[in-house]
Amino acid sequence: MEIWINPACSKCRGAVKLLDAEGANYTVRRYLDDVPSPEEIRAVLDRLGLEPWDITRTQEAAAKELGLKDWPRDAEARERWVTALAEHPGLIQRPIITADDGTAVVGRTEEAVRDALARK
Secondary structure (H helix, E strand, O other), rough: EEEEEEEOHHHHHHHHHHHHOOOOEEEEEEOOOOOOHHHHHHHHHHHHHOOOOHHOOOOOOHHHHHHHHHHOOOOOHHHHHHHHHHOOOOEEEEEEEEEOOOEEEEEHHHEEEEEEEEOO
């Protein structure tokens, strides 16, 4: 299990605290320092069953500068979104937990974190 976090994020700290309380075996990836490649972002999206715009923090300053709100959300624009996330990792929703069964969840709630823990 791996968790992508920003240590300054309260949701990330809460997810790590819950993983620790449950004795989970996991690896922390500080994705702002260890930026995911486009390939890694595509792989996580596949595991999540989501599209890049589904995990984009559209209220961030970088999103506004890029005009993401006006970008198309379709198959033709998918790579453009993936590239934006790789070039601006702060736009990636957090925390993302890759579960042991090959799936992933966006662990913003206790329920989502527990869901990841239950996936074997």
